[in-house]
Amino acid sequence: MPRPKHYDIVIIGGGVQGLSLAYNLALRETGKIAVFDKSYIGSGASGRNGEMIRSAFGSEEWIRLFDTSLRLWETLSAELDFNVMFTRCGYLVLASTPEDLAACRTNCKRQNAMGLKTRMLNAGEVAELIPSLNPQATVGGVFQKEGGVARHDAVVWAYARAARRLGVEIFPYTEIVAVNVDTAKITGVRTIRENVLTGIVVNAAGAFAGQVAEMAGVKLLLDVYRLEMIVTEPLKPFLQVALSSPHFLAYMHQTARGEFAGGAEPQNLSPYLGLKNTRHAVQDMARKFGSLFPGLRGAKLMRQWAGIVAKSPDRGPLLGAVDGLEGFFLNAGWGGYGFMGSPAGGRLMAELITDGQVPDALYPFNPDRFATGQAIVEPTIIGAAEDKG
Numbered sequence: 001m002p003r004p005k006h007y008d009i010v011i012i013g014g015g016v017q018g019l020s021l022a023y024n025l026a027l028r029e030t031g032k033i034a035v036f037d038k039s040y041i042g043s044g045a046s047g048r049n050g051e052m053i054r055s056a057f058g059s060e061e062w063i064r065l066f067d068t069s070l071r072l073w074e075t076l077s078a079e080l081d082f083n084v085m086f087t088r089c090g091y092l093v094l095a096s097t098p099e100d101l102a103a104c105r106t107n108c109k110r111q112n113a114m115g116l117k118t119r120m121l122n123a124g125e126v127a128e129l130i131p132s133l134n135p136q137a138t139v140g141g142v143f144q145k146e147g148g149v150a151r152h153d154a155v156v157w158a159y160a161r162a163a164r165r166l167g168v169e170i171f172p173y174t175e176i177v178a179v180n181v182d183t184a185k186i187t188g189v190r191t192i193r194e195n196v197l198t199g200i201v202v203n204a205a206g207a208f209a210g211q212v213a214e215m216a217g218v219k220l221l222l223d224v225y226r227l228e229m230i231v232t233e234p235l236k237p238f239l240q241v242a243l244s245s246p247h248f249l250a251y252m253h254q255t256a257r258g259e260f261a262g263g264a265e266p267q268n269l270s271p272y273l274g275l276k277n278t279r280h281a282v283q284d285m286a287r288k289f290g291s292l293f294p295g296l297r298g299a300k301l302m303r304q305w306a307g308i309v310a311k312s313p314d315r316g317p318l319l320g321a322v323d324g325l326e327g328f329f330l331n332a333g334w335g336g337y338g339f340m341g342s343p344a345g346g347r348l349m350a351e352l353i354t355d356g357q358v359p360d361a362l363y364p365f366n367p368d369r370f371a372t373g374q375a376i377v378e379p380t381i382i383g384a385a386e387d388k389g
């Protein structure tokens with residue numbers, strides 16, 4: 001019998017969060033690190049997302065975490081020695097009603113008070129920025145010049161390559177089927193073929209984080225949702241910024257090749273753990289994108305796809321140690337924001353695991369917050385309108 005492999009840290013999930021964490025842990029020389037993914041790396045939501053990046057949120061907690069991330073995005077290509085195609089094209093949160101506009105104003109005040117260079121735009125200024133946008137759908141918005149987009153595949157490969165260079169071992173197509181626990185301590189994980197010894201397991205399993213936690217006897221408050229996107233044929237440039245619309249529960253940008261790429265959540269989205277596209281979602285997106293950009297009507301659809309994400313009750317990620325189970329950490333529940341949050345997620349979780357101190361920006365996202373009545377209220381997220389019913 002060969003001796004079981006041993007690692008100082010095992011990360012379950014080779015998405016952008018697991019890989020960013022692996023890279024950041026390796027930078028800190030934390031010993032032998034392994035990442036296991038049941039499929040190819042980036043096969044989860046990390047290779048299926050809208051690629052949009054901002055830190056212009058409405059709550060102090062989200063602004064602090066995601067602005068830490070945005071600062072890291074600015075130098076990520078150089079740091080990882082791989083062009084992740086981060087483009088600071090600007091990010092507009094569109095207001096389509098006076099209520100939206102009032103919310104943007106409140107959020108913008110908080111953003112500015114926390115040092116973000118966001119600014120309010122009136123309807124005329126939005127029209128100047130995006131002339132193709134339907135004026136009927138616009139009363140203004142809040143604009144973050146430093147926001148933008150990056151290529152999701154490139155980011156996954158960049159983190160994986162940089163982590164491997166630092167000695168991290170990555171095992172694609174290797175599902176973790178059990179998390180081994182002895183007297184409230186992590187002792188290892190099991191793949192279909194073998195036992196792996198470790199004292200530290202990080203659950204970065206994306207939509208499957210709830211299932212992985214159950215393997216360790218931990219129940220997480222996470223629901224899984226399917227999000228869908230479409231991409232059109234290449235079109236002449238008409239949308240130079242990343243754009244999200246809380247009113248339409250939609251987000252979109254135009255790629256360097258000219259394709260319009262966007263996603264939207266239908267009202268009253270129900271939890272669902274499947275990757276099949278639906279006609280209902282495509283129709284919803286066609287209606288919404290056609291309302292926002294009348295010039296898009298009749299454009300040919302090139303591709304559509306779905307991805308699944310886990311959302312916590314307050315839609316914020318669960319980041320930190322699990323109380324009562326030594327060596328078990330969560331980097332999960334990122335919902336629709338884990339791509340933009342990946343540089344900070346990996347950096348801050350690595351600090352927490354190696355120093356044993358919870359970084360300030362991470363503290364509000366501790367997994368215990370629901371039990372202690374400290375859920376975060378973040379008003380700007382796509383889906384918040386739907387949650388209010």
Ligand SMILES: Cc1cc2nc3c(=O)[nH]c(=O)nc-3n(C[C@H](O)[C@H](O)[C@H](O)COP(=O)(O)OP(=O)(O)OC[C@H]3O[C@@H](n4cnc5c(N)ncnc54)[C@H](O)[C@@H]3O)c2cc1C
Binds near residue numbers: 208308336339
């Ligand atoms: C349509 C869509 C649009 C989005 N748009 C944006 C956006 O514009 N901006 C943004 O910031 N975010 C966006 N998101 C959200 C973002 O993609 C996710 O929050 C992020 O990718 C989460 O990364 P992750 O590494 O935690 O999870 P994932 O990328 O899902 O990775 C988890 C990995 O764990 C693996 N795994 C699961 N179970 C096991 C197991 N038992 N053993 C081994 N491996 C396992 C899976 O195979 C998977 O590869 C969007 C998501 C979708 C679906």
